[in-house]
Amino acid sequence: MTFRVACVGAGYFSQFHYDAWARIDGATVVGACDLDLARATATGAPAFDDLGQMLTGTAPDLLDIILPPPAHAETIRAALAAGIKWIICQKPFCLDLDEARVITGEARAAGAHLVVHENFRFQPWYRTMKAALEAGTIGEVQNATFRLRPGDGQGPNAYLDRQPYFQTMPRFLIHETGVHWVDTFRYLFGPVTHVYADLRTLNPAIAGEDAGFVIFDHASGVRALFDGNRHLDHVANNLRCTMGEAWIEGTEGTLTLFGDGMVTRRPFGKPNPDVLLMEPETPVGFGGDCVHALQAHVIAAMNGAPLENEASDYLTVLEIKDAIYASAKAGQKRAVPGVV
Numbered sequence: 001m002t003f004r005v006a007c008v009g010a011g012y013f014s015q016f017h018y019d020a021w022a023r024i025d026g027a028t029v030v031g032a033c034d035l036d037l038a039r040a041t042a043t044g045a046p047a048f049d050d051l052g053q054m055l056t057g058t059a060p061d062l063l064d065i066i067l068p069p070p071a072h073a074e075t076i077r078a079a080l081a082a083g084i085k086w087i088i089c090q091k092p093f094c095l096d097l098d099e100a101r102v103i104t105g106e107a108r109a110a111g112a113h114l115v116v117h118e119n120f121r122f123q124p125w126y127r128t129m130k131a132a133l134e135a136g137t138i139g140e141v142q143n144a145t146f147r148l149r150p151g152d153g154q155g156p157n158a159y160l161d162r163q164p165y166f167q168t169m170p171r172f173l174i175h176e177t178g179v180h181w182v183d184t185f186r187y188l189f190g191p192v193t194h195v196y197a198d199l200r201t202l203n204p205a206i207a208g209e210d211a212g213f214v215i216f217d218h219a220s221g222v223r224a225l226f227d228g229n230r231h232l233d234h235v236a237n238n239l240r241c242t243m244g245e246a247w248i249e250g251t252e253g254t255l256t257l258f259g260d261g262m263v264t265r266r267p268f269g270k271p272n273p274d275v276l277l278m279e280p281e282t283p284v285g286f287g288g289d290c291v292h293a294l295q296a297h298v299i300a301a302m303n304g305a306p307l308e309n310e311a312s313d314y315l316t317v318l319e320i321k322d323a324i325y326a327s328a329k330a331g332q333k334r335a336v337p338g339v340v
Contacts, residue, residue, distance in 0.1 A: 003027050003086075003302055006058050008051055008075055009066030010034035010043055012162055013090070016285050017066050018043045020292035026299050031058040051075065055082040062086040062302070064117075064295075068165060069095050073103050080110045086302055088295070090117045092175055093311065097318045104311040114311040115298055119286075120180040121187040121308070122293035128263045128277040129248060129255050130188055137265055139252030144189065144224040146181055148244040153230030156205045172208025173199065173228050174324050177243075181226050182216075182324075183317045188248070189222040192320050194335050197328040202231055214324055217333075234259045241280075241287065261288055 005027050007017060011034075021029045031054040032045035040047035048054035055063070055078065063079045065072060065088065072094045079087050087107065093116045094100040107114035120126065133141060152158065159166035169176060174197075186192060199212035211231065216224040234245050236259030246257035253267045261280050264273035285292050294309070301307035320336050327334040 001026060001303065003061040003299060004030045004058065005062045005064060006031040006033070006054055006060035007043070007045070007064040007066060008033040008054070009090075010036065010039035011066065013286075014043070014066040016291040017064055017295070018045065020285060020289070020295050021064070023292060024296050024299055026303070027062075027295070030060055051078055052082075055079065055084070060084060062088065062298070065089040066117075069093070073099055076103050076107065076114065080106060080112055085110075085112045086115075086298070087112060088115045088117050088298060089311070092179060093314060093318065097315070097322055100311065100315060100318055104315060107311065113301070113307065115307065115309050116311050116314040117291075117294060118180065118183045118309050118314065118317070119290040119294045120184050122290040122297065123242070123261075123288040124280075124290075124293075125242065125257050125261050125263050125277055125288060126184055126188065129246075129257070132255055132263075132265060132276060133188060133248070137253060138248065138250030138255055139268070141189065141220070141222050141248060141250045143249040144185070144222060144247065146184075146224075146226055146244055146246040147234065148177065148181075148226070148228035148230070149232045149234035149239070150230055150243045151233030151239050153203055153206075153210050155203070158203055158205060158230075167206045169206075169208045171325065172206060173210050173212055173230065174214070174321060175208070177230070178212075178214065178226055178228055178324075179317060179321055182320050183314070185216055185218070185224045185226075186317065186320075189216075189218045189220055189224060191219045191316075192336050193217050193219050194333050195320060195323050195327050196333040197324045198331075199325075199328040202229075209328075212328070216320075236260050238283065241283065243287075 029045045032040045032043040033048040033054045034040040037049040194217040196215045199209040201209050211229040214226040248255040256264045263277040266273035323334040
């Protein structure tokens, strides 16, 4: 069965969505909407500058929302009013936790599946690491570290060529970027019970924080560290491939993620690692083609497969994010509401 997909938004990141839809069996893009009709036309799909007209004229099975948070609630409500039962919405999801809860409830009441486009857990290196953890290949996991080093945050022109709104976001490093690892750490290590955060702003040209440390206490006993600094770099041909490096350490070995996507396992007490995933030879899309992987996952779910990233579950990510900011403000560890 082929599902009809309409997309709203034609900004910088939308290129990865449109490219991925074009490569997914069982999906066809029937419309692209943007306030700038020229940008919508440039996608190659039937172009609209009015969302209502697109929804009425194309009758999609799924709406893919590729817009910033201020537009999420209104756009989701338009989709629900049009009777659409499958919606994907980009992150950061909604303006805040309260709005996200309301919108999630409205989608549930309408019998619609609302999925958050949180794609990092779909990156092939994290899928490989998850499989290794589930197989017990490094024993009891105790520590994990991710060092975010995209090297794009220096100077007065930081982000202006790609996503200029980054400069004016009052909450930036965690709200826009670190939230990927809030979700990924949950995916890899299970529920988060407490967080401790130390955040700072290094570039005076931006409003929000762009560096900091966050420690996650997981119910499983794992302690995970997110060490983020958008000013610094790491070893990679493409700094936006993994955006950094990671180590997961257990009693029987260590998993390592390198900047170009390679994953290795070094047995405890041994110097030489085994390669679990080679770095991609012909990179496609963004971040190991994770946008394609997420969108293909949703199409599979429309055909009856299990579904990840529903908004009802993603609300926990937003609760953790808010606890991180509360911790940074208070200078104290904070419990995650509803978990402890």
